[in-house]
Amino acid sequence: MSSASSPSSNQSAGAIIGRMVVYGILIIAAVYFLIPLFVMMITSIKTMADIRTGNLISLPREVTLDAWKTAWNSACIGVACNGIKGYFWNSVRMVIPAVAISTILGAINGYVFSKWRFKGSEVFFSLLLVGCFIPFQVILLPMARTLGQFGISQSLVGLIFVHVVYGLAFTTLFFRNFYVSIPDELVKAARIDGAGFFRIFWRILLPLSKPIFVVCIIWQTTQIWNDFLFGVVFSTGDTQPITVALNNLVNTSTGVKEYNVDMAAAIIAAIPTLLVYIVAGKYFLRGLTAGAVKG
């Protein structure tokens, strides 16, 4: 802040004040956004007695992880009191295949739309893009009917299917825009060298696709992990993802409302997406711009 090196003291004083205002606003904004997380963290390690007697932002008198254990193992969701661990693994079991399938299909789609254009492929691509703008609510009924026809309604498989279909529009767009920036001559050279459709994809394009894969995986993981609507509509009971379970946990009231358990469960539900951002966040930005600049 004191880096203003201007000899004119008047001007440097103005610059310092300007800086202070800017940093002040930034700090206030950061605090504003971090306070909820802070409240959640401290509440989750308080005892119920502590919560009742203290206020929202007072520090815990006694630190305990009991609420976390309860949330994970024995909190009651509806009538079953087994905690959220089952639902957490449900979400994991849903996210991994859904992300993997939608990303791989999106990569192949993007490859076709950028390097193997056919008559009408632009129209086809535009139609696919419309998928990015369709609100979730619109497709609920038709999708429920479709899942029923396939015999996978109210199951994890059905939920995965919905996420794959819905995610394809985005993943295709990501990969297509990324591959457009890779010169067509690479594909031509490989064709002359004797490589076919999948060989070119596998040997030439995939090794170049790391940044866009990171973007796609982060995007899809976040979207699918955080999804509530599809989860609540297309799954029941034991197959529900953690977002739905969290909602049910908070709404299940048997006697006293255990805020510390609710908070712990909410943090558990948020950890995977936080982790993904912390681990791969910088690749995310890099990959987004790599795809976007020339797209």
Add this chain to the structure above:
Amino acid sequence: MASLKIKNIKKAFGSVEVLKGVSIDAQSGEFLVLVGPSGCGKSTLLNLIAGLESITEGDIYIGDRRVNTVSPKDRDIAMVFQSYALYPNMNVRQNISFGLEMRKVPTKEINDIVQKVAGILQIEDLLDRKPGQLSGGQRQRVAMGRALSRNPSVFLFDEPLSNLDAKLRVEMRTEIKLLHQRIATTIVYVTHDQIEAMTLADRIAIMKDGIVQQLDSPHGVYENPANLFVAGFIGSPSMNFIPCRLIRSNNTVGVQLEAADQTSAFLPIGHKSNGLETWVDRELILGLRPEHISTSFPQQDASDQIHPINCQVDVVEPTGPDTLVFVNINAKKVTCRVHPHEAKPPGELIGLLVDMSRAIFFDPETEKRIV
């Protein structure tokens, strides 16, 4: 090695006709250059030969085989691209061997070929580097190495030198020519640079608007251009085109040229006037290369076709061995190539000689050559 026959090829993208009936025969071992301004269809033609685009009409033969529907990998061709198109994730060795690997050549043989090719192009010490770690010239060599390794019957080059800086371009040009002399494989080479075309080619096909304007040896297209476009495209600085009227005076056919300050000169055409009789008293275009308007010619005493004209110098451009002098003849800017010592500063009069034996005449309507 194989010959290449292109028979009346047409190519349309939607309703846009890019090639309008192109026929070219290249003999086995010939260095054929396709040259023309951008959008003339030369790269499209190369892509058709490679099989990367489908032919709308016509036939292509490589050797005796009609390849219209043969896929690129089975045409026995190799291509060098403008951007080199090296696979960025593979090192040089893998780049060169990729095509061989796709063709299921045994590993030992692949290694031998890579070593041999690397030796020819002097890139042995680069084999383990990635394309990103190479300079432009080195990438160019690797791209050629990739093509060489397959030992194809036809090489296709798509503007391979246009991404290099001027000095390197000249060096690589010589290397490509040496390479061709050494391997003697048929080469089709696309460029927009007429100097590249002149220096490399056995024969040049000059294209414009999807039509081959002229197909001839470098000497042929330079000395005997078929039309105004070819005459203007080949040669640097370009040929001068002077609009003038053909007149008969004292039983001699010639042209009347007017220099800047109303001095005019009558330049008889001499024995070249055969075939021009019907053009007497009509407007035509006189084509003269800059080197045929100068202050002196080595053979000037023996020739009766060198005629004087006095002009006022507008601009002088020294190039080193010669100086280009710009003057005005018949209200047209005309470039003359003179010896540096004989150039005059702007504003002064210069006594020029015109070698009418090298004059070419064009029809102003059809732009075709008359004689």
